[in-house]
Amino acid sequence: MSARTRSEERRAEIVRAALEVIAERGYRGASLAAVAERVGLTQQGLLHHFPTKEALLVAVLEERDQWDAVPDTQWRVDLLTSLVDYNAMRPGIIQTFSALLGESVTEGHPAREYFTERYTGVRRTMARALRAQYGDRLPNGLTPERTAPLLVAVMDGLQYQWLLDPESVDMAAAFRDFLRLLGEPVH
Amino acid sequence: MSARTRSEERRAEIVRAALEVIAERGYRGASLAAVAERVGLTQQGLLHHFPTKEALLVAVLEERDQWDAVPDTQWRVDLLTSLVDYNAMRPGIIQTFSALLGESVTEGHPAREYFTERYTGVRRTMARALRAQYGDRLPNGLTPERTAPLLVAVMDGLQYQWLLDPESVDMAAAFRDFLRLLGEPVH
Numbered sequence: 001m002s003a004r005t006r007s008e009e010r011r012a013e014i015v016r017a018a019l020e021v022i023a024e025r026g027y028r029g030a031s032l033a034a035v036a037e038r039v040g041l042t043q044q045g046l047l048h049h050f051p052t053k054e055a056l057l058v059a060v061l062e063e064r065d066q067w068d069a070v071p072d073t074q075w076r077v078d079l080l081t082s083l084v085d086y087n088a089m090r091p092g093i094i095q096t097f098s099a100l101l102g103e104s105v106t107e108g109h110p111a112r113e114y115f116t117e118r119y120t121g122v123r124r125t126m127a128r129a130l131r132a133q134y135g136d137r138l139p140n141g142l143t144p145e146r147t148a149p150l151l152v153a154v155m156d157g158l159q160y161q162w163l164l165d166p167e168s169v170d171m172a173a174a175f176r177d178f179l180r181l182l183g184e185p186v187h
Numbered sequence: 188m189s190a191r192t193r194s195e196e197r198r199a200e201i202v203r204a205a206l207e208v209i210a211e212r213g214y215r216g217a218s219l220a221a222v223a224e225r226v227g228l229t230q231q232g233l234l235h236h237f238p239t240k241e242a243l244l245v246a247v248l249e250e251r252d253q254w255d256a257v258p259d260t261q262w263r264v265d266l267l268t269s270l271v272d273y274n275a276m277r278p279g280i281i282q283t284f285s286a287l288l289g290e291s292v293t294e295g296h297p298a299r300e301y302f303t304e305r306y307t308g309v310r311r312t313m314a315r316a317l318r319a320q321y322g323d324r325l326p327n328g329l330t331p332e333r334t335a336p337l338l339v340a341v342m343d344g345l346q347y348q349w350l351l352d353p354e355s356v357d358m359a360a361a362f363r364d365f366l367r368l369l370g371e372p373v374h
Binding site: 026027028029095098099100101102103104105106107108112115116119120123140141142146147149150152153154155156157158160161163164165168169173174177178180181182 | 213214215216282285286287288289290291292293294295299302303306307310327328329333334336337339340341342343344345347348350351352355356360361364365367368369
């Protein structure tokens with residue numbers, strides 16, 4: 001293996017370890033020290049690959065985006081209900097996403113670019129999927145481009161309410177209610 | 188003045204100063220040192236009133252809730268469009284709210300209780316207002332109790348997209364689109 005490939009392998013191994021630590025101990029428990037220990041590196045060795053906790057967490061979220069990705073041509077709005085159901089079963093990564101999203105809106109935060117670009121891409125993908133399914137207008141009269149930011153907003157906003165109070169907020173049922181507002185036939 | 192009243196006055200003065208610093212310098216610029224300087228206290232003196240930055244920020248958000256409050260009997264859904272328009276003019280406090288909400292979903296965060304209780308209260312107030320306006324069902328068929336979490340989620344979620352990319356996301360227009368989905372006549 002070339003040095004470059006070895007370094008990429010190592011990075012991938014660290015990201016997987018971080019995901020495990022997040023799932024077991026949550027966002028706060030996912031310290032660089034805990035991740036370093038799991039992959040048998042010193043903290044100094046880990047910092048060589050990821051200079052900050054934020055950089056490592058962004059890498060984890062980028063990796064999740066890869067795993068969650070559906071080819072643009074295959075994308076359908078009703079797949080989102082499956083995604084929200086699935087998210088309700090993995091609070092660790094959703095907590096990490098939500099905490100980092102919160103921090104990212106502050107000045108000069110290292111995750112700001114990731115989230116800004118992610119949202120631009122997600123809004124575009126959703127608008128395309130809505131257009132393929134409904135044409136220029138949804139049953140409720142909105143255009144796909146005006147519906148996309150609302151879809152994203154509801155998913156993110158419900159995650160906060162659910163993470164804070166999982167007994168009171170049924171994230172999956174609430175998201176289905178929203179899709180019904182859009183005119184989707186939902187089961 | 189009694190000692191208790193003097194202490195309360197001092198706290199109120201600190202909270203107002205924190206709001207000013209947030210408006211001028213944003214969430215990250217609002218250090219305890221900057222707030223202490225503005226009210227002529229040492230940082231040690233400030234810590235006597237607020238032991239952490241998070242405790243001070245929660246006090247700022249609680250104070251904002253007081254100022255934004257509308258009596259339950261006066262509450263109407265279309266007032267939310269005014270609130271969202273207003274929020275779009277005060278990014279500093281919205282950034283503080285959003286950043287702290289993000290952090291609050293992590294284990295043992297000092298703002299967790301504030302946000303959990305706030306959302307329980309806001310969902311209840313919104314459900315009551317929707318019920319007073321529409322009865323048991325909104326024009327779209329949802330109950331008030333199932334609509335309330337969606338209203339909150341859209342407001343919060345749009346704030347993140349807008350804070351990250353204010354040029355691309357028109358928070359006020361997007362929120363009006365959502366109210367139209369609910370069947371509200373919106374201008």
